[in-house]
Amino acid sequence: MKGTPSIESSSIKMIPKDYIMQALLKPVDYHSSLLVYYVYLHRKFALASPFSTKSTSYPDDILDHFPVKKVLEFIRENLNFIFPEIVALVSSQSPSYFHVNNKLLELTQKESSVKLEYLIEHLETFDDLAVALKEGLDESKTSQYINVLKLLQPELLFKNFTSFMDLLVQNYSNDYRQVWIKLYLNSPTTTCTATLKYFGIDGDYISNPLLIFDAFQNHRQLIPVFLQVLNHSSSEFRHKIRTGRTMFSNEKDSAVLTYDSLVIQNLFSIIHISPALVCKYVHQVFVDRPLCIRLVNFQGYDLDIIPTVVDLVPSMHVCIDYCVEITTNVNGKFGMTLATYLCRKYPLEKT
Structure with missing residues (x-):
């Protein structure tokens, strides 16, 4: 017209x-x-x-x-x-770039004296560097090669990502994690996707976070990396839901809440691997999205981990208000156990 x-x-x-x-x-x-x-x-x-x-x-x-x-x-x-x-x-x-309070993203501030010329002079390819690092050289030599690895441009690391991941998995240390974080900060989605593909996961991990758990189930030493991938997935999922046009506002809130509770329940199942890191992650979710605290505790979880969760997740103190309702209407044994440990951790003031 x-x-x-x-x-x-x-x-x-x-x-x-x-x-x-x-x-x-x-x-x-x-x-x-x-x-x-x-x-x-x-x-x-x-x-x-x-x-x-x-x-x-x-x-x-x-x-x-x-x-x-x-x-x-x-x-x-x-x-x-x-x-x-x-x-x-x-x-x-690009919400993944903004996790300034996340200790998993802390990078060393020390300046390295090793120059890229060292790599050019002593090593012809990235594979040469990978082989050198795998050979278990003396500590000073290994330290030099790791410093070279840290100085490499992300483009070169992405080009040789499989070799780098071999190093990360076989010789996991804070140094290798820092290199992975460097890649993550440069390109979050590419790094997470490539990491999961390395472990044979090629599906939509943002919509289905259980794929991330599958990828890392045999690599417990990588839990800091695993939690960062999980954090990225969660951020991207929330962004995807909130910018979508096919749901009403309450449906979006429900979808995010369901997603978060699914992630936390599965984290609770592996809490024994690294209680401090897992609980820190859970605490941040609870702080950012308080409704999740209520949902997760009304769903319940293994009684054996209640002491750990109460002790290491500071935001759990709000559950004191829910204990009577949980005990009466949902799960009496769970509610009573939770109330016991909460009262020990946060004694009620006498009036």
Whole structure:
């Protein structure tokens, strides 16, 4: 009909993806930073549009190629007036980059004196480095090679991801975990997906977090990595649900709550592997989404782990208010046991 704008004419013009990716091959500057800002802004308006489809804006996978950390640092220093907005955009569309309170993401701040020239001089390929690290060299030599590994660009590590994962699995240590975290911070989705593929998981782990449990069931030493993948999956699932248009608000809340309770119940089944790390993860979920505390405890779990959960999950203190209801209407034995340990941990004041 004449005078009625089409979807195309009312859409914001898209800068070609190839042009953006070419610009990002160079060091971060005003041009590349503004292009990244533009993409996030374009996606924001597209998501808000009732005519939005996957073809009307940039796909999710383009975000994985952005040097987000470097761009944010550049904008903070040189384009400060848009810094709050770009942080909000990245936080809403790439939530995995924002876990500043998560100790699993702490990286060493020590500067390494080892230069990449060392690798060029002594090792011809990444496989040479991997072999050297696997050979069990003396401690000082191994330390040098690990420092070289830490200095490698993410692109090279991704290119040799299987060899790197062999090192991580066979010689797990904090040093190797830091390299994995470096990759994660560079590209969360790519790192998590590649990690799960290494363990033979190729399904939709964001919608089905039990696949993550399957991947790591025989690699207990990797639980810090496992929890980070789980955290990423949870963040992406919430983002997917909350930006979707097929559910009402209460249905979205219910979907997220069900997802969280499923994850926590399965974490409780492996709590013996690392009680402190598992409980820290659970506590953060409870703090972020308090309704989950009620649901999980009304569902109940193994009586044997109640002492550990009460002791290591500080947010469990709110369950004191639920104990009578749980005991009376849901599970008397569970409710009484929970109340006993809660009262020992948090004695009621005499009045």
